[in-house]
Amino acid sequence: MSTAVPPSTAPLLLLEQVSKWYGPVLSLNQVTLELNAGITGLVGPNGSGKSTLIKLATGLIAPSLGRVTVRGRDASDWRTRHSIGYCPDHDAFYEDMSGREFVRAMAKLNGFAPRDVTDRSEAVLDRVGMVERADRKLRGYSKGMRQRIKLAQALLHDPELLILDEPLSGIDPLGRQEMLELFHELAGQGKCLLISSHELEELEKLTSHVAILSRGRIAAVGTLQQIRGLLDDYPMTVRVALDDPKELAKHLLGIDGVIGFDFDDTGRGLIIRARSPERFFAGFQTLILDKGIEVREMEPLDDSAHAILGYLLGGSGKT
């Protein structure tokens, strides 16, 4: 008898009012999250519940309250894991094995027939750029090589949902670029990637869609721009470089949403603070067109993931 994954139109990953206690400690508190195709970054400080959310999504643990489903099927059901590829943060392997042996062993656990194990293992090793180095013992692998091997075993069965915990950690810059391209390619094939990472700059290169966790709750979900727009208490700061900043300053306060501005140190630019980015940019565009003001450069100063996290979580936004 063989098992096949039934096609479904249910959300790829759905957490409904999920709470998780570890004894008296509440790790996740009524989290609701729905993910479909595309890349979503999972960010938050240590202890915010990222690891718990990932373990719930992979079915490694069961929620204390609520429900976690993958394509409509309970995540703790072993059959669900046909749809999930998981790349854990820690790399605990059988160190005596070579990378190739490890991936082959994982292929067998996935249920590949003996005749497919070799082909599939070689294919994923090739995909993560480890074919040449796969015969070395795992104990001799660098952190980056371990990451690639972990990714290879997660890709074996071509899962719809890939959950990657710190996948870029320890990978050199060239390798990172390759990994980012691979993630984009997988997302382009309609897969859903949930990527937990502390490296926000890399995450921003990968996706603008993030789920921000704080103290066991989802603090925000959406694109960085959407989240930034909702932070009314923290006016957006934009630096505008132009030849005649005084001319622009005369008209600025008439734009809807602008609450103040300063001349920058060079004297050839303005730093504008505004609420409601959408209204501000619309009004600013109309102004410069109407008045014929020539703007050389325009740069938002605080819509980076770091800045947004800083506003949401307090501190510098370091996760």
Next chain:
Amino acid sequence: MTNPTDPLLRYRPWKGELNPPVYASLAMARSSLRLLFRRKVFWALYALALMIFFFFFYAQYLVVWIQQQAASQTVSVGAVPVRLSELTKFLDKLNLNGSPHTFGNFIWFEGHIVMIVLAFAGAVLVGNDFHHGSLPFYLSKPIGRRHYVLGKLLGIGAFINLMTTIPALALFLQAGLLYEWKSYYVDNFPVLLGILAYGLLLTVVLSLLMVATSVWVRRTVPLIMIWSGVFILGRTVANFLVEVQNFSPLWRLVDLWNDLYLIGLWFLQADFGSNNLGSNPEPWQAAIVVTVLCLACLLYLRKRIQAVEIVS
């Protein structure tokens, strides 16, 4: 130069079907066996196990040959004539004659090697999965927790049978060839079943105990201490209480290896009066102890493997 098959090995979406998770259990069992046979340090113990087998093999041949062919002949030891049958008197305790006790004794001795290997290998086979948190790799695959446990039990069980049941079957085969083989195999068919049942008993009990203790303590040194406690200290305490303090023979039940031996002899339908087994508990009493131990291991594994989140 590009290999013409290279494009076939490129990563592409998977369209095939996957086997059910019991295949994963088998794969895990094979991996466990490979890990056991890969460790060079264990090969000294395997060699010792092989020596025990050859000792039984050739000694059985010698004893039966002397009994059948040269029992009345004498040889000179120095200037003293000695009957050939007297030369093998020291082997009488082992009952090397194709009787149920032959196989019971053989498994008894081989079992010591099995216990030592398992005590040393427990951390490698099971403990490391918990100690280093590798369990998520397994359980993120399309298998359930029961398939994980089954895979580990199968691997350890296969090893136990390779070391005990299969050599015992070889001795059974040899014993038949030393006598009139047709009547031996027919008359001793229950012994054959007994060997298989004894092997199954060891497989179930030692596998469960091994997985449970490995999940509990995880590291090699504590694991060796626990196994020493169960199998050596248990025996010493039982001997002290029964032989020195003259307590009831029921106290021998704390000696797990002896319990397994008694049940094994029961399976082999051995004569309990012929091998100084008088001061032992009844096999059914040993069976109760072993059953309770197995249930305790199963309950512990059920609880512990469900609690993976606390570990990782």
